[in-house]
Amino acid sequence: MSIFVKRKIRDGDRQGLQQSAEREFKRQFFGLLLVIVTWSLAMGWLLALATNAHSATPPVEIGTVDVVPAQYQLGQELYLENCSTCHIALPPAVLPTQTWKNLLQDSQHYGAQLQPLVDPPRILVWKYLSTFSRVQRDDEETPYRLSNSRYFKALHPGVKLPRPVQLGSCVSCHPSATDYNFRRLTAEWK
Numbered sequence: 381m382s383i384f385v386k387r388k389i390r391d392g393d394r395q396g397l398q399q400s401a402e403r404e405f406k407r408q409f410f411g412l413l414l415v416i417v418t419w420s421l422a423m424g425w426l427l428a429l430a431t432n433a434h435s436a437t438p439p440v441e442i443g444t445v446d447v448v449p450a451q452y453q454l455g456q457e458l459y460l461e462n463c464s465t466c467h468i469a470l471p472p473a474v475l476p477t478q479t480w481k482n483l484l485q486d487s488q489h490y491g492a493q494l495q496p497l498v499d500p501p502r503i504l505v506w507k508y509l510s511t512f513s514r515v516q517r518d519d520e521e522t523p524y525r526l527s528n529s530r531y532f533k534a535l536h537p538g539v540k541l542p543r544p545v546q547l548g549s550c551v552s553c554h555p556s557a558t559d560y561n562f563r564r565l566t567a568e569w570k
């Protein structure tokens with residue numbers, strides 16, 4: 381009698397255990413399902429956000445020879461502000477560093493009179509111009525015209541340039557030269 385009761389109790393225990401294990405499994409399963417659903421919703425939302433943000437801002441077009449990092453952008457703006465009022469602004473890469481140095485110091489400017497820049501703009505413009513131009517070779521005279529600049533020639537391999545090349549002629553091949561973009565070319569050069 382007592383043995384029988386004992387076994388019955390054990391069977392009852394087993395059943396109870398099985399039920400609670402099933403419950404535990406269901407709990408974990410739905411818990412995991414919830415995590416997966418929430419995760420994919422969040423990811424979908426993030427992805428939508430990312431692609432939206434991407435399509436809202438078109439990729440920035442690079443118009444100059446080098447990409448200009450943030451710390452030189454103020455210098456570039458000041459350069460454009462001060463050096464593109466009478467003619468288009470030239471990208472620093474077309475002339476050696478020495479030329480830019482002298483141009484910034486000289487108030488006599490190709491027959492025109494310039495108000496030389498003062499600090500702090502002067503130093504910012506100088507940092508921009510000197511960073512994005514190259515040093516002149518020892519055996520070279522400082523060029524003041526693009527026609528005499530090795531670097532200008534080097535940027536135009538095989539291009540038949542007008543002689544002498546003048547500031548007004550850039551736009552004939554670089555349609556966006558007035559926007560400081562020298563990467564965009566007219567159809568015949570593509």
Ligand code: HEC
Binds near residue numbers: 463464524525547
């Ligand atoms: C007051 C008007 C004026 C301003 C401002 C001015 N320039 Fe000029 N720039 C001229 C004139 C005029 C010429 C000669 C154009 C010519 O002969 O074809 C010239 C020519 C040049 C040339 C020679 C280009 C070539 O190969 O013929 C360079 C380089 C130049 N300027 C750089 C600068 C820089 C750098 C600044 C800013 C510091 C500047 N300019 C601001 C009037 C100006």
Ligand code: HEC
Binds near residue numbers: 443446471
């Ligand atoms: C006859 C057409 C022509 C004229 C005029 C011309 N360019 Fe160019 N320029 C080109 C072509 C083509 C290239 C591309 C050369 C290459 O990458 O092989 C180029 C390249 C350049 C680049 C390099 C752009 C880059 O990052 O790839 C600069 C800077 C530039 N030109 C500046 C000037 C300036 C400043 C003037 C005016 C003084 C000028 N060019 C006049 C045709 C011209």
